[in-house]
Amino acid sequence: MKATKSKTTNQITETDSEKLKELFVDGLKDIYWAEKHLAKALPKMAKNATSDELKAAFEKHTSETEEHASRLEEIFGLVGEKAQAKKCAAMEGLLEEADEIISSTDKGTMVRDCGLIMAAQKVEHYEIASYGTLRNIARTLGHSDVADLLQQTLDQEGETDHKLTELAETYVNEEASAE
Ligand SMILES: [Fe+2]
Ligand SMILES: [Fe+2]
Structure with a gap:
């Protein structure tokens, strides 16, 4: 980014603010x-999971994920933009990895669950990184309402990530190594 920031006042200029808004909307x-x-x-990951616990975690996060998309629609409205999706190559790649896990592991095994947890945690970490940055930019732009909404989603992504770690630690890894 161009060094238009004042060294002494640390204020962002109007041009900076416009560019930051562009970056923000692009991130949305x-x-x-x-x-x-x-x-x-x-739902495909839930269907292919071996344990009921992992199936339930994926099912719960499916409805949360739909909620995240609607929350983003609300956010687009709050910043005066039309809700528009732009292909995310990172998520596309992560979802391809999840598909590969399903095709390269045997049905009904805990090894498959371990692989699915790994794929899902990569997805959650991508979301956590994205929402954390977007929340910070929203604050900088003075949109505290938007920052609060982004924080709500960020909290749910974090909870999902913790739940997956818990599942991996409590039984999946143990049972998978015993197979
Ligand atoms: Fe999400
Ligand atoms: Fe998520």
Whole structure:
């Protein structure tokens, strides 16, 4: 970014603010695409999971993911933009990885669950990174209402990530190594 920031006052100029808003809206479009595609991929992950606990975690996060997409629509409205999705190559790649896990592991095994947890946690970490940055930019732009909405989603992504770690630690890894 151009060094238009004042060294002494640390204030952003009007041009900076416009460019930052552009970057922000672009980030919203990216994560909107990611959420919409994830909402379609999660039911497949739930269907292919071995344990009931992992199936339930994926099912719960499917409805949360749909909620995240609607929340983004609300956010687009709040910043005066049309809700628009822009292909997110990162999420596309992560979902391809999840598909590969399903095709390269045997049905009904805990090894498959371990693989699915790994794929799902990569997705959650991508979302956490994206929402954390977007929330910070929203604050900088003075949109505290938007920052609060982004924080709500960020909290749910974090909870999902913790739930997956818990599942991996409590039984999946143990049972998978015993197979
Ligand atoms: Fe999400
Ligand atoms: Fe998520």
